[in-house]
Amino acid sequence: MTDQLEQLLKQARTESLREVLAPGTDQVRRTVRRRRGILAGTGAVVAVGVIASGIALAGGGGGGGDVAPIAPLPVAPPPPSAELWVPEGPLPSPDPVLESRFAAADAALGDRQKEPFVMGTTGVVSPDYENHVNDMAADDYQLYVYCGGKGTIDVVVKAGQAGDTKLAAGTVECADRPDPEPLAFTQPVTGYLRVFLSGDKQASDKGAFSFKFVRVADLVVPASAESVANAEKAARLLTAAGVSAPEKVTTERDKAVDSPHPAGDYRASFGCAGPGTMSFIIRSGKTLRDGTVATNGQTQTAVSYRCTAAGKITKDVAMKLPAGSAFTVTAEADDPARDRAGWAWAITPA
Incomplete structure (x- = not known):
């Protein structure tokens, strides 16, 4: 073993002993990185030194003398793992x-x-x-x-x-x-x-x-009391006209409601009460694989008219629903009707 190799090994052992007692998780991480670098560099030098020594000994001219075995190098203990570090003492209780x-x-x-x-x-x-x-x-x-x-x-x-x-x-x-x-x-x-x-x-x-x-x-804005009252009024008008279980809708924002049904023939009824103008559109759209109703379906009916304080309804508009589809009912209110008028609707089998 050359003097240079012996000196490098001595330095590696000294560095390892100096860092064995590194405190804290961060220090452990830094120690592990440094130690790996030292040992890796030393190993490369050792390998070169051994190869060089072997060449020198083997090429010594056939002197016939036995070559003395190289003593095994000391193996450093595995470095502490930061991931396995556990704090001493009980963990603090939740507050x-x-x-x-x-x-x-x-x-x-x-x-x-x-x-x-x-x-x-x-x-x-x-x-x-x-x-x-x-x-x-x-x-x-x-x-x-x-x-x-x-x-x-x-x-x-x-x-x-x-x-x-x-x-x-x-x-x-x-x-x-x-x-x-x-x-x-x-x-x-x-x-x-x-x-x-x-x-x-x-x-x-x-x-x-x-x-x-x-x-x-x-933003979800609650409907005004006036819009709620007018929606109830529109529903009562439909019920009085023989339409069962109409849905009541307020006008604080424009709304579109999906209404799934089996394929077949249907009748639509709707109405409004209060100020302003309402526009109603009913489409039949394909039901997508996740249950969403397509918005580009065929228009079944479209009506726009001025609401009145007493209320106004349209009853029994004929519609056809293809297989694999659902109705979408959309109503839009103009500014005078916004959050003041109310509307109601129902779709029943023909």
Whole structure:
């Protein structure tokens, strides 16, 4: 063994002994990486040294003397694994207060099937939370931030992956039952935006938050009492005309309702009450594999007329439904009818 090889092995053993007692998970990871590098480099030198020694000994001119065996190299113990590291002592017990606040913040997001939102998340309040949201479509939004607990959260929304272009900013009060005012903003182009939440001392590490983005077009606005009353009036008119079980619909927004039936002949009846003009369209669309009704189906009937305070109905419009299809009933209200008029409809076998 050459003097150079002996020196390298001595250095490797010294480095290994120095790092055996590395404290902490991060230090373990750094130690493992360094040790692997040292041993790998030493192994390469050892292999070259052994090959070189063997060539020298074998090519010594046939002297006939026995070659002394090379002593086995010491094998270093396997390095500690960061993935298997377990902290000493019992794990901390869950905080029931924080768990209840987390559950309240999560519940505040609501049912996505009933109140659609684009994206939502829940977490524990901290002084410097940051969330990057990608592929956010250009549109008008409202950001709802809920905080369960005490204290406040400062909220800032910025456009893009970098920079300080502010889209919205405000402060949210934490409470046992959070019910904040939303922050309205416009995403100018489809792409990234960033959400920054900064909890104060009362809220940080002791409160829970959730937030969601809601498209303004998807906001669920409750119908006015006038629209509800007029929808009931339209339904009573259809019932009095012999139409059974009509569906009542309000006009706070335009609506399309799918009505699946077996293939066959049918009669449609509909009516409205209140101010303004209503347009009714009934189509028969193919039922897709997941149960969705296609929107490009054949128009079965289309009627537009001015509603009246006493109400007005159209009864028994003949329609045919092909196999594998369903009806879609759509009604559109003009501005005078919006959230004031009400309508009702029914589809019955011929």
